[in-house]
Amino acid sequence: MTKVKNRWLIAASAVGMHISIGSVYAWSVYTKPLMAQFGWEQKEVSFAFGIAIFFLGISAAFLGHYIEKHGPRKSGLLAAIFFGLGIAGSGLAVMLGNLYLLYITYGVIGGIGLGIGYITPVPSLLKWFPDRRGLASGLAIMGFGFAALISAPLIRYLIDHIGIANTFFIMGAAYFTLIFASSRYLAPPPPGWSPKGYDASAVSNKKEVKTDLSYLTANEAIKTRRFWYMWLMFFINITGGIAIISVAAPMAQESVGLTAIAAASMVGVIGLFNGGGRIGWASFSDIIGRPNMFSVFFIIEMAAYFFLPSITNAFMFQVVVFLIMTCYGGGFATVPAFIGDMFGTKQLGAIQGYMLTAWAAAGIAGPQLLGLLKSEGSQGYTTPLHFFAGLFVVAFVLSLLIRFEIKRLRTQATVETEKELLAEEGH
Numbered sequence: 001m002t003k004v005k006n007r008w009l010i011a012a013s014a015v016g017m018h019i020s021i022g023s024v025y026a027w028s029v030y031t032k033p034l035m036a037q038f039g040w041e042q043k044e045v046s047f048a049f050g051i052a053i054f055f056l057g058i059s060a061a062f063l064g065h066y067i068e069k070h071g072p073r074k075s076g077l078l079a080a081i082f083f084g085l086g087i088a089g090s091g092l093a094v095m096l097g098n099l100y101l102l103y104i105t106y107g108v109i110g111g112i113g114l115g116i117g118y119i120t121p122v123p124s125l126l127k128w129f130p131d132r133r134g135l136a137s138g139l140a141i142m143g144f145g146f147a148a149l150i151s152a153p154l155i156r157y158l159i160d161h162i163g164i165a166n167t168f169f170i171m172g173a174a175y176f177t178l179i180f181a182s183s184r185y186l187a188p189p190p191p192g193w194s195p196k197g198y199d200a201s202a203v204s205n206k207k208e209v210k211t212d213l214s215y216l217t218a219n220e221a222i223k224t225r226r227f228w229y230m231w232l233m234f235f236i237n238i239t240g241g242i243a244i245i246s247v248a249a250p251m252a253q254e255s256v257g258l259t260a261i262a263a264a265s266m267v268g269v270i271g272l273f274n275g276g277g278r279i280g281w282a283s284f285s286d287i288i289g290r291p292n293m294f295s296v297f298f299i300i301e302m303a304a305y306f307f308l309p310s311i312t313n314a315f316m317f318q319v320v321v322f323l324i325m326t327c328y329g330g331g332f333a334t335v336p337a338f339i340g341d342m343f344g345t346k347q348l349g350a351i352q353g354y355m356l357t358a359w360a361a362a363g364i365a366g367p368q369l370l371g372l373l374k375s376e377g378s379q380g381y382t383t384p385l386h387f388f389a390g391l392f393v394v395a396f397v398l399s400l401l402i403r404f405e406i407k408r409l410r411t412q413a414t415v416e417t418e419k420e421l422l423a424e425e426g427h
Helices: 007-026 028-038 042-070 072-096 099-119 121-128 133-162 164-183 200-205 207-211 225-246 248-256 260-288 290-310 314-343 348-355 357-373 382-426
Strands: none
Touching: 007 028, 007 042, 007 072, 007 099, 007 121, 007 133, 007 164, 007 260, 028 042, 028 133, 028 164, 028 248, 028 260, 042 072, 042 099, 042 225, 042 348, 042 357, 072 099, 072 164, 099 121, 099 348, 121 133, 121 314, 121 348, 133 164, 133 260, 133 314, 225 248, 225 290, 225 314, 225 348, 225 357, 225 382, 248 260, 248 314, 260 290, 260 314, 290 314, 290 382, 314 348, 348 357, 357 382
């Protein structure tokens, strides 16, 4: 008899993978050193980050079916190769002083590794936790949010002591090793497995009828209105958050006078709140429901983005940024469970891949919108941040519209069920 793996070690393996690829959130630590060494503009440097996120979403969308077919070990190896090579190749781009090569290595190659690595552990982990879907969503991608807490100070230290190029070489090798090692333990549970004390039939007969709105394939899901409501909500949440992440270090230095070291430390702490928001908010969504959770996110973010430009106190500035990051991270962790609620788990990995195209679009839109709207001087971030506050008003409206869609479909399902029961009684 084959020994059943420990689901908590499966979760630890997922975190290991995401701690590696989540280092992308520390990109802003590279921003000023690259600008100083080569004279590149901020928007040019930030564009490498945007390309990486774009290819994360595109590769996740195209390779979601591949990962479900071939399993997490093969896809984990691909993630290790692409991400490790992309980061190490960025060192070569820096040695040559070639911005376009940096776009190819960090943005394209590294971004493909990001996409593969991001969704590789999620389908398997959710199958190991049928009893706690929101918690599993948080665990699956918690490491991605926590990554900057570890990598940002380390990257800053290495840049100061061995230079930018050598930092990329060392980090690329480290990421390859950790992703590869973590992926070796990942696997879906054996057929028919369920956690101790979990009555699958009871959940099937009771909870899922109440919780899951439908059981659709990926291609069926993208033809529904609720998919596109979710897509737009996800897109807006990411656009605002990723704009902050892409310039977190320089914005803190310019807006409230943090030193380069203090700003790098802030980027690291952003990772703590990003990761904490993923596990905390996703677990809380099990209690209040996913639509309510997203409405809470958008209310908080409307206020935070509106007031952030007027804050001059360094401590309060960081508190508001950290609060934004909990909502940003929480959105990512809540989406897989939201997909399960809306479309079932038949092809959750593939549907998530399609949903991540919102991340691809936001990865380009967020930094570029901020760069275009930003003006010089002390009020340079006021216009873009107020613009994003307006976008969150739109997102909040969408979170209300999706409730009407859910109510309509549930009513329709109830009517159809009653008709079926009457038809059976008629026989």
